[in-house]
Amino acid sequence: MSIVLASVFGAQPAEAQLRRVLDLNRQAMDAYTNLELDTAMNLLQEALQTAQRGGVTGSPLARTYLNLGVVSIGGFGDNGQGLQYFTQALQADGNIQLDPLTSTPDIQSVFTLARNRAGTGGGGTPSGGGDTGGDVGGGGGDVTPVPSGPGNIPHRPISEQLTNTALPIFVEAPEDAPVGEIFVYYKAPGMRDFRRLQMRRMDGGFGLELPCSEVMAPQVEYYIAAFDGDGDAMGTAGSPEQPFSVSIVSQRTLPPAALPGQIPPEQCSDAECPPGMECASGGTAGLGDTCVVDADCRTGLSCSDNFCIAGEEDEDSEPGETIGFFADVGFSAGLGYASGGKEADSTSTGDGSYVDPETGETCPAGVDACDVRVEQSGLVFSPALRLTLGYWIIPRFALAATVRFNLSAGEGTLSSLMLGLRAMVQLTTPAMTGFHADAFLGSAVGQYQIAPPQGGDAEPYIISGLNSIQIGTNIGYRIMENFGFNFTPEFHLLFPKSLWAIDLTISAAVSF
Incomplete structure (x- = not known):
């Protein structure tokens, strides 16, 4: 128990x-x-x-x-x-x-x-065999090479390669072999599909060096396919289901590999390619690194939410491209908020449109500094023309100058004008065409005048400003690289003569 x-x-x-x-x-x-x-x-x-x-x-x-x-x-x-x-x-x-x-x-x-x-046990080929480094052109003597992976093309892959170093790949083929073309299909980390490169004829067979910008940890996978002069398949080494796998390491454990008769490729810096090689375009940021545009990321990666992720950039637009100078011209449907206690722009005419700010009674004719009579607080329409001129300093940041010309205004300093500056931040991936959106924050000097409806003959304007801040967003679509349309909702806050207003602007946008 x-x-x-x-x-x-x-x-x-x-x-x-x-x-x-x-x-x-x-x-x-x-x-x-x-x-x-x-x-x-x-x-x-x-x-x-x-x-x-x-x-x-x-x-x-x-x-x-x-x-x-x-x-x-x-x-x-x-x-x-x-x-x-x-x-x-x-x-x-x-x-x-x-x-x-x-x-x-x-x-x-x-x-x-x-x-x-x-x-x-750490082998680099689909079948567990393979070379351990050195010359990838095959062993010495007259031994007939045997495929070391699925397929019927003689090929001896290497087990490892140093990161950011061109990867030599070689296939043995007699000079009289009826081979038309041989292609390497490879996949680096972050790539969704295999990419194709053509091998070139050299002594003893066909070879190429996979660009150093594609050789990154933890591994590169590839397979090989040969075609005759008519484009018919002749054979393979490896396959999409069982590709060769080469470990990509930061420190070598094996001798460096090289194509027959050539020296081993040197490790590339971020800004260079080995002599005679065609290096893939792309940035230096790896998977998960921060980025601003697709061009910041290495080949096979794209920039999303400021991080490099697996995926291809949009083929319809060059990655990371954006406009430089731009100009928007449009019409604003403005709505200013009218309330009591707002100063009038002009001298009282003696009718009920002007009121004494202290007593609330009608101001006598000829008196300055009267308030505008407001029967009921609310929004008052204020149409305006808009002009914006700016420049994208970097793909996601721009500075712009703005002009708002009020089509209906009264008297006073800058009564019909607001002159401003704003900073703009791109919210979408920068591109020359298609949908885009940005947010902005700015300040201006000038007035946003509105005239509340009056029962009398005179309709004085409420004065505001002369200082203000603006916040808003541009939502647009470029139908071509140099032309598009924008919709811009914008909020104004004016002071020390206080007033707030909203502009809804439709504009045509050109870039140059």
Whole structure:
């Protein structure tokens, strides 16, 4: 009986530890989804320690390592640490799978690399064989090369390459082989689909160097297809389902590889390409790095919400392009708010339109500094013409000068004019055509005069300003690079003669 009781009560702490590990994982991934990255990492570290102390193994331990890898890569951009966690997860449970809700192309790429390493002991080819570095042109002697991956084209891939260094790829082919063209189809981290590059004929076969800007951690995948002179398929090495995988590392563990008869390629700086190579265009920001426009991100990535993400830039517009100088000309339907206690622009005529600010009675004729009579507070229409001239200093920031000409105004300094300056911030991805939106904040000098309806003959204007601030947004569509239309809602606050107003402006926009 004592043995049975001991076994029962001894199992309870282990069960509690397991539940604790699972609960911590759930809390951590909820925090990760809410972008509470430090909290997520701390909870997962606690889950790992709990599992290790409590002897929790198998799937729960593997899930903890897997979630640590997801947070490391997706939250902190640490692919190396993520690869280590994924490898430990697969060692704990070889059948563990990523959660589609938290997986990204970059996370999937690192997980695939971890699975390859866990299953092949770190090999770089689909079948686990392959070269270990050095010349990729094949071994010495007269040994007939054998394909080291799926397909029938003789090819020996390398296992690793230094990051930001051109990747040599070589296929052996006799001079008299009836080969028309051979293409490499490759996929770097962040790319959704394979891209194609044509190999060139060289001594002993066909070769190319994959541009250094495409060679980034954790891996590059590729396969090869050959076609005859008529364009018919002759053979392959690798396939889209089983591509060759080359680990991209920050420090070499193997001798550098090179095409036959050539020296190994040097590591590129951010601003250079190896001699004789055609490097892909693109910026230097990697997956998850901050950006302003698509051009800031490396090839295969695009800028979304100021972060580089997997995806292609819009083919209909050059990434990151924006206009320089611009001019908007339009019509404003203004609405100023009229209320009591507002000073009139002109001398009293003696009718009921002018009131004494102290007594509220009608001002005698010839008296200055009278208020405008307002029977009921409300909005009063104020039409105006608008002109805006500006310049986009950088793709997301512009400065502009503005003019508002009131079509109906009375007397006084700048009674019909408001002259202003504003700062504008682009809210959408900068582009030469299509939809765009920006927000602005500005100030102006001048008046926004309105004339409340009166029962008498005279309709004096309410004076305001001469200072003001404006806030609003431009929403527009460019039908071509140099022409489009804008809709601009804008709020005015004038002082020290206080008044607030709203302008709704439709304008034609030109750029040059």
